[in-house]
Amino acid sequence: MKIIVPTKRVVDPDQKIRASADGSRFEIDHLPFVINPFDAIALEEAVRIREQHSSDVEVVAVGIGVPEYEEQLRSAIAVGADRAVRIACDQELDPWNISCVLKAFVDQESPDLVVMGKQAVDDDSNQVGQFLAAQLGWPQATFASHVELSESNLHIHRETDAGIEVVSMPMPAIITADLRLNEPRYASLPSIMRARKKKIEEVEIETLGVKIEPRVQVLSVRTEQSSRTCTRVDNVDQLLECLRGEAEVL
Amino acid sequence: MQILVIAEHDSAELRPATLSALAFAQSVAQATAGTLQLLVLGHELASVVAKGVKYSPVFVADSPELATPVADRYAQVIATVVKDQSIDLLVAASTSQAKDIVGRAGGLLGGAMASDVTGHSFEEGELQLERPIYAGAAVATVSLLGSPKIVTIRPSSYSPAESKDVTNEVHNLTIESSSLPNQIQLESVESKKSARPDVTEARVVVSGGRAFKNSEDFERIVGGLADALEGATGSSRALVDAGITPNELQVGQTGKIVAPELYVALGISGAVQHLAGMKNSRTIVAINNDLEAPIFGVADYGLVADVYEAVPELVRKLQQQAN
Numbered sequence: 084m085k086i087i088v089p090t091k092r093v094v095d096p097d098q099k100i101r102a103s104a105d106g107s108r109f110e111i112d113h114l115p116f117v118i119n120p121f122d123a124i125a126l127e128e129a130v131r132i133r134e135q136h137s138s139d140v141e142v143v144a145v146g147i148g149v150p151e152y153e154e155q156l157r158s159a160i161a162v163g164a165d166r167a168v169r170i171a172c173d174q175e176l177d178p179w180n181i182s183c184v185l186k187a188f189v190d191q192e193s194p195d196l197v198v199m200g201k202q203a204v205d206d207d208s209n210q211v212g213q214f215l216a217a218q219l220g221w222p223q224a225t226f227a228s229h230v231e232l233s234e235s236n237l238h239i240h241r242e243t244d245a246g247i248e249v250v251s252m253p254m255p256a257i258i259t260a261d262l263r264l265n266e267p268r269y270a271s272l273p274s275i276m277r278a279r280k281k282k283i284e285e286v287e288i289e290t291l292g293v294k295i296e297p298r299v300q301v302l303s304v305r306t307e308q309s310s311r312t313c314t315r316v317d318n319v320d321q322l323l324e325c326l327r328g329e330a331e332v333l
Numbered sequence: 334m335q336i337l338v339i340a341e342h343d344s345a346e347l348r349p350a351t352l353s354a355l356a357f358a359q360s361v362a363q364a365t366a367g368t369l370q371l372l373v374l375g376h377e378l379a380s381v382v383a384k385g386v387k388y389s390p391v392f393v394a395d396s397p398e399l400a401t402p403v404a405d406r407y408a409q410v411i412a413t414v415v416k417d418q419s420i421d422l423l424v425a426a427s428t429s430q431a432k433d434i435v436g437r438a439g440g441l442l443g444g445a446m447a448s449d450v451t452g453h454s455f456e457e458g459e460l461q462l463e464r465p466i467y468a469g470a471a472v473a474t475v476s477l478l479g480s481p482k483i484v485t486i487r488p489s490s491y492s493p494a495e496s497k498d499v500t501n502e503v504h505n506l507t508i509e510s511s512s513l514p515n516q517i518q519l520e521s522v523e524s525k526k527s528a529r530p531d532v533t534e535a536r537v538v539v540s541g542g543r544a545f546k547n548s549e550d551f552e553r554i555v556g557g558l559a560d561a562l563e564g565a566t567g568s569s570r571a572l573v574d575a576g577i578t579p580n581e582l583q584v585g586q587t588g589k590i591v592a593p594e595l596y597v598a599l600g601i602s603g604a605v606q607h608l609a610g611m612k613n614s615r616t617i618v619a620i621n622n623d624l625e626a627p628i629f630g631v632a633d634y635g636l637v638a639d640v641y642e643a644v645p646e647l648v649r650k651l652q653q654q655a656n
Contacts, residue, residue, distance in 0.1 A: 094467075096468065096605070096606075099470075100467045100470050100471055102471060109467075109471070121587075177444075178444065178446070179443070179444025179445070179446070182440065182444065201587070202587065204467070204468060204586070205466060205467055206466055207448075207449065207464075207465065207466055207467070207468065207586065208446075208448050208449075209432050209436065209448060210436050210439065210440075210444075210446055210448060212436075213404075213432070213433065213436030213437040213439065213440055214436065214437075214439060214440035214444055215440070216404075216437060216440065217408060217437045217438070217439075217440025217441045218440055220514075221516075222404075222405055222514075222516035222517045223404055223405070223433070223437060223517070224517075225404070225432065225433045225436075226429065226432075226433070228580070238520075242429075242580040242581075243429040243430065243433075243522075243581070244428050244429040244430065244533075244581055244589065245429075245522060245524040245581060246522060246523050246524035246525065246579060246580070246581050247522075247523045247524075247579075247580065248519065248521070248522045248523075249519075249520040249521045249522075249523075250403075250517055250518060250519055250520060251517075251518045251520055252516050252517050252518065253516060256516075261587070262570065262574070262587060263573070263574060263580070296479075297478055298443070298444050298445040298446070298477060298478050298479055299445070299446075299447065299475050299476075299477060299478070300475060300476045300477075300478055301473055301474070301475050302461060302474045302475060302476060303473075303474045304466075304471055304472070304473045304474070305471065305472055306470060306471045306472075307465075307469065307470060307471060307472055309612065309630060309631045311617070311631055311632065311633055313619075313629045313630070313632045313633065313634065313635045314633065314634050314635070315629075315634075315635050315636075315637070316634055316635070316636050317636075318636070318638075319636070319638075319643055319646045319647045319650060320650070321636075322618065322634060322636050322647070323647070323650060323651075323654075325634050326595075326616070326618070326634070330595075330616045330633065330634070332594055332595045332615070332616045333562075333595075333651075
């Protein structure tokens with residue numbers, strides 16, 4: 084069985100993001116980057132599936148991006164991926180084009196399962212998994228909080244606005260990981276050392292036969308500031324006075 | 334532009350979020366001298382359709398196979414309608430259902446999609462959309478290239494459309510059950526019916542965080558204040574992770590986005606990811622025993638106190654006033 088884990092390289096979510104003065108881009112070049120936290124959860128799930136199944140399971144982490152991405156892909160190997168692949172690309176791709184590239188890669192690799200994060204914490208679009216499933220014509224289970232495999236059937240819990248939904252579907256399928264699917268492990272030091280020696284495969288986008296056609300044009304960006312000043316109250320009575328009085332909310 | 338809005342409903346009523354989607358769509362229809370129609374999918378839809386026709390013409394996809402919103406079936410029907418009706422703009426409210434279903438439909442329709450749009454404008458005839466990124470720390474203004482365009486809107490950013498005393502036409506679509514995909518089986522939905530309003534629809538939301546040690550305390554204190562204010566309860570991620578509250582109460586970047594008149598954050602520290610879900614509330618109150626909790630940075634009123642003491646006192650005084 085082969086599981087592909089698409090990942091995205093994002094700015095560490097703890098960093099403060101600043102837009103350039105002209106609003107054309109974000110000043111992130113010197114900030115630390117990590118694997119998108121939701122993709123780390125997806126990778127952990129793939130590794131757990133391999134650990135729980137006696138049959139041969141190969142976990143392939145893939146990312147689309149610049150050479151610097153190799154650092155994050157190496158940490159994917161340290162956590163347990165069997166192979167890591169960088170699809171070389173130096174432009175920012177929108178969700179549609181990311182999906183087109185991943186589809187071409189999936190067509191080449193013929194996995195049984197694609198597990199990826201439900202959204203990237205920079206773009207917050209929550210689209211790629213669904214686009215990919217549509218392009219492949221595969222069933223999808225988005226916002227997964229629990230995954231069970233039996234034979235070639237998947238049994239998945241999804242977190243929805245209404246609560247937990249349980250679905251089942253055959254493979255091949257796409258799963259997008261939600262927060263509570265698992266808690267990703269820390270790579271052990273020996274694993275990190277071993278990963279340093281592993282080769283990160285490199286694929287040129289041209290060999291995948293994908294023509295990049297932008298669907299989303301970013302016109303400008305800006306950072307949001309909080310314009311509120313907090314009135315500190317000393318007790319409940321004062322709070323009620325404020326809410327009934329100037330706030331006019333009670 | 335020919336606009337199609339996907340209706341989300343509970344088989345009786347249109348969800349308020351759909352009315353927000355209609356408001357966005359109406360604005361775009363007006364600006365482009367375009368047309369607006371609603372698509373309702375499901376089974377036994379007479380009641381919903383009767384509400385829908387007060388807003389626009391309604392396309393009805395009624396079939397037993399569509400009784401529950403399953404992504405592969407729904408997305409295919411939506412994509413077919415968009416192509417058959419030459420729709421330029423597909424619109425839905427950004428709910429978990431729409432992310433799942435309309436996202437897949439977007440993938441069937443060429444992917445010119447923007448999610449969770451919080452504002453829009455027209456510049457020289459081009460539709461420009463604002464959407465939050467980096468957990469709401471920033472906003473991107475984007476335009477979509479190609480057709481159809483697919484937009485999901487953040488309900489809290491668009492006041493619900495108003496119905497009119499009219500009855501628009503109904504078009505019943507023929508659904509070929511044999512052509513519908515059938516790979517995703519819905520086994521069960523576990524959802525607790527609450528007497529309280531939905532957290533995304535309530536005028537008041539009272540949320541609890543790490544300060545609460547168990548579900549009983551949460552229900553008694555957070556629930557108690559919510560009931561005194563006739564509001565909904567919400568939760569930070571920490572409590573859902575700990576199994577103290579169910580996932581559908583989670584407010585935040587990857588949970589629900591709310592913007593009520595009053596948001597009361599109890600024992601919530603205020604991580605960026607939580608703020609993403611509530612910082613546009615009209616009035617924000619924070620009660621936390623940590624003077625330096627980041628939540629005070631986005632609150633209008635802050636009280637440094639133990640929620641286990643301050644909140645019962647608050648509830649008592651609210652009830653006294655009411656009597």
